[in-house]
Structures are given as C-alpha cells and as structure tokens.
Amino acid sequence: MRILLVEDDPEQLEPLQMALARSGHIVDGVADGATARWLMEEKEYDLLILDWMLPEESGIELCQSFRAAGVATPTLMLTAKDTIDDKVTGLDAGADDYLVKPVDLTELLARVRALRRRSPLWTGDCLKLLDLYLHLDTMCIEWRKKSFKLSSKDFQLLEYMMRHPQKILTHAQIEQALWSWGSEPESNAVVARIRRLRQSLRELGIENWIKTVYGVGYCFEPPKSP
C-alpha cells in the first residue's frame, strides 16, 4: 500500500516510516503541507497519515482541503491532541480514524490494515494467481501447501507485480512504484530487487514467472494453466 505520511518531527517520522515500510507499505514521508499537497497531485496514495500540528498549514486544514477537492483517500489523524473536542474536530474535518500520540506501533499498523479494508478498491487481504497466494496482512507467500514470510522489499515488489500481471513493467515504472519519494535508487537497484525476488520464489519452486524483456523491463507471467 502506498502511504503519504505528513509529520514535521523527524524523530517521529523516521521510525513511523520504517515501521510502515517493514509491514510492506511504501511510505512517502514529508514534513510540511505544501510538499504533501504537491505529492497528492503527482501520485496516487492508498492512505494518508496526518499530524495535526504542522508548520504553516495544519493537518486539519490539509485534510479539509483534500476532502473539499474530492479526494476520497482514507485518512488517519495522528496527533498529541487528546480531548474529545479535538477528536470530534479531527473526524469532522474528514479524517477516517484518529490516533493519539504516543501510539503503540502494533495498534497503528492494525488501524492501517483496517483502513485499507475500508477502501473501495479493497479486494480482500489476499492476492491470488493460480495456486500462488500473497497474504497482504502477514506478508506471507503460499504455494502448494508451502509458505513463508517474505521480506518487506520482496513483498512490495511481488504485490506490485501480482497486481499488474501479463504487463510489461519498465524500470522507471517499478522505481516509481516501489521507492519512496526523495530516495534515489541506485542504477542497478531494480535489477537487484528482481534477482532477490526470483531467488525467494525459486525457494518455493516457482521458476520463470518473472520474464526479462530486454531493454525495456520485466513481465510477471504465470504459466498458462495446463
């Protein structure tokens, strides 16, 4: 899931970003409303996590303006403001959920999963292609009664590819989908990730599902059913 996290305190932003990324999400972390606004126009997100107290534009104002502009992306308010009035204000501004800091990360991750389920694009907690299952909540891959947990990086790539089967995905597309905003992938990063995923799949006995289209990119192509 692609998440936009707006938090002005780097001390809090960094671990949150890390924890979310570890659970297989691709997180763009920004420190102010203006950047968030720009990114919202540039990219599509599955979830917005907003801090209330931000420099210049508050999280509430940001949320209100997104809602006014017709943005339906699920939004989670993450703030130190804890009174009932604050919560009412936050939810009325258009947030779908409200969490008071300091928040237990396990709770935050559970709420993020809950918000994903609420999305109109949700198709279940599991992606399936032939006998291959990818469990989105546990990051586990299952193939013919064998299963194991993928690393978050493998999981992100596999999820992306499983959502776009039989399509040629260019290096640039993969980079844009998997790398968070502001982080520059090295020139051979995509190649390295593909190699690692192929290796992980091979351990389950899945071979040659990821085809290389020379000079262009890759294609996730499960064998035709017998």
Place this chain on the structure above:
Amino acid sequence: MPKMQFDKWKVLPVRLRGGIIIAIPVICLFTSLGSFAWLKASLEEDETVVQQTKMVKLETKRLLTALVDTETGVRGYGLTHREEFLAPFNSSRTVIPESLKQLEKLVQDYPQQKQILKEIRTKVDQHLKILQQKLNLQQELKRIQGQEERMVNTALLYDWLEEGKEQMNATRVAIDKFTQKQEEILEVRQQHHLLYRQITWIVLCVSATTGSLGAILAIILFLQLERELTARETSLQNTNQELELAYSQLDRFTANASHELRAPLAAVLSNAQVGLMELEDATVDKSFLHQRLDKIVNLTKSMSTLVGDLLFLARNESLLSIESLEVVNVVDLLRSLVPEWKTQARSQHITLTAHLMAEPVLVKADPNLLRQAIANLLSNACRYTPANGNIILRLNCENQQVEIQVEDTGIGIAPESLSHIFERFYRVNQTRTKATGSFGLGLNIAQQIVQAHGGKITATSKVGEGSTFRIWLPLEK
C-alpha cells in the same frame, strides 16, 4: 474624626447608602411641605376669626340700632299716639331675633361670648317685654278713653320711659361688653397671626437652608458612591481580565504541554518498537537487547498514561460547566462499559459480574467523564484483584440518590491508608504500586469527576478480603 465617620459610611451596604441619599431630599421636601401646610392652616383660621369679628361688629351695630329704634318708636307713639311711629318698632322686632340668631351662630366657638350673648338675649327680651307692656297699656288707654285729645300726661309718660331706659342701658352695656370681648379675641388672634407670620418666615428660611444643605450632602454622597462603584467596576473588570488571561494561559499551557510532553514520548515509543521489530529479524540471539527495549516500551507507555492523567486533572480542575451536563441513563452507560471490562477481567482470570436494573436511572452528567470515573474504579479493581477473584458492579437507587458500587475480592487496603487513597500520587505500598504499574492518580481523577457532578465517592476495605468503592450521584427527576 470626620474621616473615620466617612469610613464607617463607606462600610455600609450600597443599597442602604443609596436609600439614605434619596431619603435626605425627600425628608427635607416633606418636612417643608408639612410645616407650610400647618402654618397655612393656622393663618387661615386667623383669617376666619378676623372675618367673624368684623361680622360680629356689624351684627351688634344692627342689633343696637334695632333696639334704639324700638325705644324711639315706643317713645314717639307714647307722645303722639300715632300708629306710624310704631313702624320702626315693629320692623325692629323682627330684626332683633334674626340678629341674635346670627350672633349666636358667629360666636358658637367661644363659650364666654356665648354666655354674654345669653345675658344680652335675656336683657333684650326683658326690654322688649317692657316696651310691649307699655305699648299695650297705651293702646288700652287709648281704646278705653277713645279720645284722641285726652293725651297721656307727659310727666307720667316720661316716668314710664325712664323705667325702660335703665333696662336699655344695661342691655347696651352688655352689648358693649360683648363687642369689647370680641375685639380682645381679635387682638389675640392678630398677635397670633403676626407670630405665625414670623414663624413662617423662619421655617421658610430654615427649610430652604436644610433643603439646600441636604441636597448638597446628597450630591456629595452620591458622587462619592458613584466614584466608589466605578472603582469597584474597574477593579472587577481588571480581575476578570486577569482571570480570563490566566484561564487562556492555562488552556494554552495544557494544549502545549500535551504536545510537548507527548511528542518525545511518541518518538521514544516508536523508536523502541522499531528497534524491537529489527531485533525480530536478527538471526543471532540478542534477547538481552530485547528485554531492554521491552522495558523502554513499557516505561514509555506508563509515562504516557501519567501525562494523560495529569493533563486530565489540569483541564478539569474547576467545576464542570452546566452546558456540558446532559441527562444520562446510568444503566446504559454501565452496560456499555461492562463487555470491555469483562474481557479485561477475563484476561486476568477474574470474573466480572454486573447487577443492573432494567428500568432507566437518570442523572445529570457529562457521560464521558462519568464513564472515565467508573472505568478508573474498575481498572483499580482489576489491578488489585488476584486471579480467580471476583469483581461485582452494582447499581442501586434510593432516597433520590444513585449508587454505583464496584466491589472486589482483591488484596484490600489497610485502615491507615484508606483515608489517603484519594490523594494525588498516594501509594499504599511502593512495591505493590511498581508491580501493578499505577501512579496513584486514578482514584483522585474519579473523585474529582464525581465531586464535580455534585456527588461523593467512598471506599470501604478489609485487608485480604477486598474493597468496595461507591459513587453517589443525585438522581435526576
């Protein structure tokens, strides 16, 4: 000395002082009006007396003339035996009783004069009687003799007349005395009149002076009072502004404190938890690191609870505002709390039972705060009840009071500690508190909430047997 008296005046309540200020000119006005009315009345009385005396004088003159007329009439008739001389006599005879009657009316207020008038009346009657007798005699003589030429002897006639004269003189003297007396009364009255005129002037001057002085005093007192009230208002406004400022400062403080205290806690907690996640992936055994990070996570969580409790206390220090209170059904409120706490109790192998009634029990309350107070009691009960224990939540309703009771079969509280358990940060026993992870604010918060609702909270306990906490709230009719 006057300053001291002024200070005494200043101590009096504003209502009384305002009343006195208004009373001064009003009293002056009414006193002057009253004295003028009284003077006017007595002057008018004097005037009446003067008028009466004048009329009495006129009337006595008329009476006297009439008397003289009778005498001359009879005398003329005696001398001439001519009927025309009798005309004045006859007319006077009708005038005299009229005149006497008039006089009687005029002097009815003066007993002395009345007495004299009585005497005059007898004398006049006698005089008239004598004259009538003489006249009758004359007429008899005239009828018997039938001779007009045979006149009565003049000498004899004079004798007759002289006889009546004495009577006449006595009447005259009596009338004179009467008139003189009336003159005296008039004189007294006139003197009286003069005196009253002087008094009027004096009263006028005095009331004008007191009135003016009273008005000046009233104005001075009023101005002073106004100054004082203005000063009071200004000082009230200042106090109000200060209070508002203090309140907004407190508001800002709690908002800022909320952010400032929570932000580092949030950072510590997330970092520690991310550290734990990283460790999960580590292949080598680093269980000691795991323990450390676990400790950081737990400490941060309890620190966060403490910050939350302190902020709650700071925000709700003062009494609840009336607007935030609404009519709440306690049965519904408790029913909504029970499942959550049943789960919590079950996780600690404790049985939670609730004895609630079916019919609604209404109280005026802030539902969120009331829920917090009851939750704190339930949380305490869970914390201090060992496994296999029981917690019973009861709701009773009697004497216009709602009683919410939380009973546990926990470790109990020693009698010497029981009176302190509602104090902030009070710890019954250091080790116990550490083991159960509480800061000693929960009961204080519960007490503060209940007291803010006009209720009370009590605790009874027996060490080793358990404790019972009761919340009493006034029933909403």
